[in-house]
Amino acid sequence: MAVTTVLVIDDEPQIRRVVRNALGDEKTRVIEAVSGAEGIDMAAAERPDLIILDLGLADIPGVDVCREIRKWYDVPIIVLSARHADAEKVELLDAGADDYITKPFSTSELRARVRAQLRRARTTPLGPANSLIEAGAVTIDLAKPSLLRDGNVVHLTRIEWDLLRTLVKHAGRTMTHRQIFDAVWGSSSYGDAQQYLRVHIRSLRRKIEADPVRPRLIITEPGVGYRFEP
Amino acid sequence: MVIIPLSAVTRAGNRGRWPWIVWLGVLAIVTVGMLLVRNRLNEAQVALVYLLVVQGGSAREGRGLGFLLAGVAFISFDWFFLPPYGTLAVAKSVDWAVLGAFLLTSVVAAQLFERARAEADIARQRSAELERLSIEREQLGARAEHADALREASRLKDAVIASVSHDLRTPLTTIKALAADLASGGDERAMIIEEEADRLNSLVADLLDISRLNSGTASLNPEPNEAEDLIGAALQRVAGTTVGREIRVAIEEGDPLLIGRFDFPQTLRALVNLLENALKYSPPSEPVDLGVRRDGEWLAFSVSDRGQGVPAAEGERIFEPFYRKPGLPPDVGGSGLGLLIARALVEAQAGSLVYEARVGGGSIFTLRVPAIDVDVLAGQ
Numbered sequence: 001m002a003v004t005t006v007l008v009i010d011d012e013p014q015i016r017r018v019v020r021n022a023l024g025d026e027k028t029r030v031i032e033a034v035s036g037a038e039g040i041d042m043a044a045a046e047r048p049d050l051i052i053l054d055l056g057l058a059d060i061p062g063v064d065v066c067r068e069i070r071k072w073y074d075v076p077i078i079v080l081s082a083r084h085a086d087a088e089k090v091e092l093l094d095a096g097a098d099d100y101i102t103k104p105f106s107t108s109e110l111r112a113r114v115r116a117q118l119r120r121a122r123t124t125p126l127g128p129a130n131s132l133i134e135a136g137a138v139t140i141d142l143a144k145p146s147l148l149r150d151g152n153v154v155h156l157t158r159i160e161w162d163l164l165r166t167l168v169k170h171a172g173r174t175m176t177h178r179q180i181f182d183a184v185w186g187s188s189s190y191g192d193a194q195q196y197l198r199v200h201i202r203s204l205r206r207k208i209e210a211d212p213v214r215p216r217l218i219i220t221e222p223g224v225g226y227r228f229e230p
Numbered sequence: 231m232v233i234i235p236l237s238a239v240t241r242a243g244n245r246g247r248w249p250w251i252v253w254l255g256v257l258a259i260v261t262v263g264m265l266l267v268r269n270r271l272n273e274a275q276v277a278l279v280y281l282l283v284v285q286g287g288s289a290r291e292g293r294g295l296g297f298l299l300a301g302v303a304f305i306s307f308d309w310f311f312l313p314p315y316g317t318l319a320v321a322k323s324v325d326w327a328v329l330g331a332f333l334l335t336s337v338v339a340a341q342l343f344e345r346a347r348a349e350a351d352i353a354r355q356r357s358a359e360l361e362r363l364s365i366e367r368e369q370l371g372a373r374a375e376h377a378d379a380l381r382e383a384s385r386l387k388d389a390v391i392a393s394v395s396h397d398l399r400t401p402l403t404t405i406k407a408l409a410a411d412l413a414s415g416g417d418e419r420a421m422i423i424e425e426e427a428d429r430l431n432s433l434v435a436d437l438l439d440i441s442r443l444n445s446g447t448a449s450l451n452p453e454p455n456e457a458e459d460l461i462g463a464a465l466q467r468v469a470g471t472t473v474g475r476e477i478r479v480a481i482e483e484g485d486p487l488l489i490g491r492f493d494f495p496q497t498l499r500a501l502v503n504l505l506e507n508a509l510k511y512s513p514p515s516e517p518v519d520l521g522v523r524r525d526g527e528w529l530a531f532s533v534s535d536r537g538q539g540v541p542a543a544e545g546e547r548i549f550e551p552f553y554r555k556p557g558l559p560p561d562v563g564g565s566g567l568g569l570l571i572a573r574a575l576v577e578a579q580a581g582s583l584v585y586e587a588r589v590g591g592g593s594i595f596t597l598r599v600p601a602i603d604v605d606v607l608a609g610q
Contacts, residue, residue, distance in 0.1 A: 012400055014400060014401070014403075014404045015400060015403060015404070017404075018403060018404055018407040018408075021407070021411065022407065022411075082399040082400065086495050087449065087451070103399040103400065103402070103403045104399055104402040104403035104405075104406045104407075104427060104428075104431055105403060105406070105407075106406055106407065106410045106424070107407045107410045107411060108410060108414075110407075194453065194454060195453075195454030195455075195456075195489055195602075195604050196604075198454065198455055198456035198459060198489065199456060199487060199489070199604060201456070201459065202456050202458050202459065202487075205458075205462075212458065212462070213458060213461050213462045213465060213479050213481065214462065214465055214466070215462050215466075219466070220459055220462060220463045220466070222463050222494050222495040222498050223451075223493075223494050223495035
C-alpha cells in the first residue's frame with residue numbers, strides 16, 4: 001500500500017510533535033512546516049494527501065493559507081484552532097477547509113478525523129452506484145429519488161430532496177449554513193431566510209431519523225452548519 | 231436656576247443698626263458745618279452737599295437708610311437753610327421747587343442704588359455658584375479619569391486572562407495527547423491525567439467566558455433557530471456523561487413552530503450546563519426531564535431533576551460566582567461559574583434563566599429566549 005503523506009503547518013514545536021506521534025507510522029509520513037509561507041511551498045512541492053493547518057501562525061493568517069492552497073490544490077485540510085470562535089470556523093470552512101479541531105484535542109480524535117478525511121478523499125464522487133444509502137430502518141435512493149422507511153414510501157418535498165442531496169454529496173464534511181443555503185435556495189436571499197433552512201432540517205430529520213431529537217444522520221455543528229454522517 | 235441674594239435679606243440683621251447711626255451722625259456734622267458758613271452758601275450748594283450724604287448712605291446701606299437720610303436732610307434743609315430760618319415755612323415759592331427737586335432726586339437715587347446693589351448681589355451669587363460648579367466639574371472630571379483608569383485596568387485584566395487562556399491551550403494539548411498515548415497502553419493514571427487536563431480546559435473556558443461577558447466583548451449572534459435542533463445538539467453534547475442515565479424529552483407539538491431568536495452555540499452552552507448540573511445533582515436512578523414549549527412571546531426550555539433542590543433562602547444565590555450547595559464536597563466537578571455564565575449568556579440576548587423548586591422534590595430551571603413566528607410556506 002502506498003505511503004500517505006500528511007503535511008503539518010504549525011509554528012509550535014510541541015503541537016507538531018503531538019501530530020507526528022499521533023499519525024506517524026510505517027504507512028504515514030508526516031512532514032512539517034514551521035510557518036505559513038513554508039507550508040504553502042511544501043504543499044506545492046510535496047503534494048501531500050492531507051494538510052493539518054494551525055490557525056495561530058505568526059506570519060500569515062491561517063485562513064489565508066487555506067485559501068491560497070485551495071486555489072490550486074484539492075486536498076483535505078484540517079484546521080487546528082485554540083479558540084472556540086464559531087465565526088472563525090465558518091470563515092475557514094467557507095475558505096475551503098474540510099474540518100477543524102479545537103485545542104486541546106485528543107490523539108484518538110485527531111486520528112479519527114484524519115482517517116475520515118482520507119477516506120472521503122479516496123471515494124469517488126457520488127454516482128448511480130453509490131447513490132443508495134441505508135441507515136437503520138431508512139433506505140435513501142438519491143438517483144430515483146425515493147425514500148423507504150420500514151419498507152414504506154415516505155414523501156419528501158422538493159426542498160427536502162435538494163437539502164438531503166446537498167448534504168449527502170458532501171457526506172462527512174461539515175457544510176456551513178451559507179453553503180447549504182446557497183446550494184438549495186441559490187445565493188439570493190440569505191439573512192433571516194436562514195430560518196427556513198432550520199425548519200426544513202427539522203422536517204427532514206423527522207422523516208429520515210429514527211429519533212429526530214437524537215439524530216444519527218444529520219448532525220448539527222453548533223454555530224457552523226450541518227454534516228451528513230453516512 | 232433661582233438665586234436668592236441671601237446677603238440682601240440678612241444684611242441689616244448681621245451688621246445691626248450702627249451704620250445708620252453713623253450716617254445720621256455724618257448728616258448732623260455736615261449740617262453743623264454748613265450752618266457755620268451759612269451766609270456764604272446758596273440753596274443749590276446746600277442741596278448738593280445733602281444729596282452727597284443721602285446717596286452715600288443709600289449706596290452703602292441701602293434704600294431704607296437712603297429714605298431716612300433724605301427725610302432728615304429735607305427737614306434740616308428747610309429748617310436751617312431756607313428762610314425764614316428755624317421754621318418749616320418757606321418764604322419763596324421757588325424754594326419749594328428746590329426742596330421738591332432735592333427730595334425727588336434723593337429718593338430716585340436711593341431707588342437706583344438699591345436696584346444696582348440687588349443686581350450686584352445676584353452677580354456675586356452667580357459668580358460664587360459658577361465657581362462652585364467649576365470646582366464640581368473639576369472633581370467630576372477627576373472622577374471620570376479615575377473611572378477611565380479603572381475601565382482600562384479591567385480591560386487589561388481581561389486581555390491578560392484571554393491571552394493566558396489561549397496560551398494554556400497549547401500545553402494542555404500536549405499533556406492530553408501524551409496522556410492519551412499512555413492511557414491506550416492501559417495506564418489508569420494516564421487516564422486521570424487526561425481527565426484533569428479536560429477539567430482544566432473547561433475551567434479556562436469558563437474564565438474566558440466570564441471575562442468576555444464582564445467586559446462586554448462576548449460575541450453573541452442571535453438569529454432564527456429551531457428548538458428541536460438545539461435540544462438535539464444538547465443531548466449530543468452530554469451523550470458522553472449520560473451513559474446509563476435517562477433524559478426524557480418533551481417537545482410541544484403543533485403551531486406555532488418552535489422558532490426563537492437566539493445565539494445557537496451560546497444558548498447550547500447554557501442548556502448543556504443546566505443538563506450537566508441536573509445529571510450531577512440527582513440520583514442516577516432518576517430521569518432528567520428536558521422540555522421546550524412556546525410561552526407567550528418566549529421559547530421556554532426547561533430542565534427538571536429529582537435532586538435535593540435548593541433551600542428557599544438560597545434560591546438566587548445559586549447564580550452567584552463560586553456558589554456551592556452547603557454540604558457538598560468541593561470537588562464535585564465544575565468551576566462554580568456555570569450557572570452564572572449560563573444566566574449571563576441568556577440575558578445578553580434578551581432572555582432569562584430562573585430557578586424554581588419542583589413539586590414533589592427537585593429543581594426546575596427555565597431558560598427563556600425570544601420566540602419568533604415563522605411562515606413556513608414562504609420558504610418552500
